[in-house]
Amino acid sequence: MINALRGMKDIAFEEADKFIYTIETATQIAKRYGYQYIETPLLEETKLFKRSVGESSDIVGKEMYQFIDKGQNDVCLRPEGTAGVVRAYVQAKLDRRPRKDKFYYYGAMFRYEKPQKGRLREFHQFGCESFGEASVYEDFNIILMIRDIFDALGIGYTLKINSLGCSECMPPYRQNLIAFLTPKEALLCEDCSRRIATNPIRVLDCKNNQCQTLLHDAPKLTQNLCPTCQSDFQTLQKLLDSSSIAYEVDTHLVRGLDYYNKSAFEFVSSQIGSQSAIAGGGRYDRLVEFLDGKSVPAVGFALGIERILDLVTLPTSKREGIYLGSMLTQEGIMETLFALASRKRQQTKVEIEYEPKSLKSHLKGADKINARYCAVIGEDEWSQGEIWIKDLETKEEYRAKIEEW
Ligand SMILES: [Zn+2]
Numbered sequence: 001m002i003n004a005l006r007g008m009k010d011i012a013f014e015e016a017d018k019f020i021y022t023i024e025t026a027t028q029i030a031k032r033y034g035y036q037y038i039e040t041p042l043l044e045e046t047k048l049f050k051r052s053v054g055e056s057s058d059i060v061g062k063e064m065y066q067f068i069d070k071g072q073n074d075v076c077l078r079p080e081g082t083a084g085v086v087r088a089y090v091q092a093k094l095d096r097r098p099r100k101d102k103f104y105y106y107g108a109m110f111r112y113e114k115p116q117k118g119r120l121r122e123f124h125q126f127g128c129e130s131f132g133e134a135s136v137y138e139d140f141n142i143i144l145m146i147r148d149i150f151d152a153l154g155i156g157y158t159l160k161i162n163s164l165g166c167s168e169c170m171p172p173y174r175q176n177l178i179a180f181l182t183p184k185e186a187l188l189c190e191d192c193s194r195r196i197a198t199n200p201i202r203v204l205d206c207k208n209n210q211c212q213t214l215l216h217d218a219p220k221l222t223q224n225l226c227p228t229c230q231s232d233f234q235t236l237q238k239l240l241d242s243s244s245i246a247y248e249v250d251t252h253l254v255r256g257l258d259y260y261n262k263s264a265f266e267f268v269s270s271q272i273g274s275q276s277a278i279a280g281g282g283r284y285d286r287l288v289e290f291l292d293g294k295s296v297p298a299v300g301f302a303l304g305i306e307r308i309l310d311l312v313t314l315p316t317s318k319r320e321g322i323y324l325g326s327m328l329t330q331e332g333i334m335e336t337l338f339a340l341a342s343r344k345r346q347q348t349k350v351e352i353e354y355e356p357k358s359l360k361s362h363l364k365g366a367d368k369i370n371a372r373y374c375a376v377i378g379e380d381e382w383s384q385g386e387i388w389i390k391d392l393e394t395k396e397e398y399r400a401k402i403e404e405w
């Protein structure tokens, strides 16, 4: 027997119903906010992620499904969705004309991590990227959209926000933080002592308890923002207050990826273990430029589909469609059933039972697939050109001309 690879999982039955319902719900809401679908390849040049996600990140450093293909190209399966969308945006030269572009996407992402609960090697994300809008109102608009998605799916959450500053206020803060961390290097965990040189901001969200204790008196970026970043961050909080979305400012929220600036946010759920992130995003005004485009402001988010599947409440399933069968073996009966099914499928779901059976067995079969109607041709009906129908919701039974039903 051949099994799925470690860290990879089939999604079927009720989970699949929840999976597709989540994507359909998120898609519908993204469209209402003016987003268009974009599909980008699963496989990209490795350097795309090295340049966007960053060489110092865990994703690029340890977790990529990277290999040399038969044409000697260094390629990898996408570990996240934003880089590919930005690459597509630049490749189509959309950065060269002043217009706003908003894209949504969903699909599989790959990270070679140690598989554990809530962490798969192949997982799925739904995400949105908005290009060309620098205003903090767009950051707020995206948070509203995620709120709408989780509300529609019946999922509770807590919102955490932070500001990561800009190219004016981040560099001096980074120096302050390095100066604060360097004397404590020996006391920090192995990852953090390495990060002082490579990516000191990532030290802030280390999950190690001792690191967190040492960070207690660390300088906070929210207290060192430039006037523009400060005013944007206050505007975002005012908008959130007015919309009655509960939130907390988390100065240690830095996101895992190097390209974020200004607003960063995370939706967390306490229903799936300790404060797990179910969606995250923020502003990344420099990424288009990093990938050889013009300077275009951008903001986006992604939500982890597998992480929320257990939390999704499916709408109660109603009886739907038609179960079609016969009790006969007569010449022409199957042709009649197929023709009727084709006509009815213009409006609804139809399943045909090929075996001739008793009425009782047909009714059982219709119930099993949760059909609304059980339609059966028996001997008497066949001789009259008719079909017997039972509405399994109202229990009403009647006969109709096959041609006219
Ligand atoms: Zn700033």
Ligand SMILES: [Zn+2]
Binding pocket: 188, 189, 190, 191, 192, 203, 206, 207, 208, 211
């Ligand atoms: Zn640490």
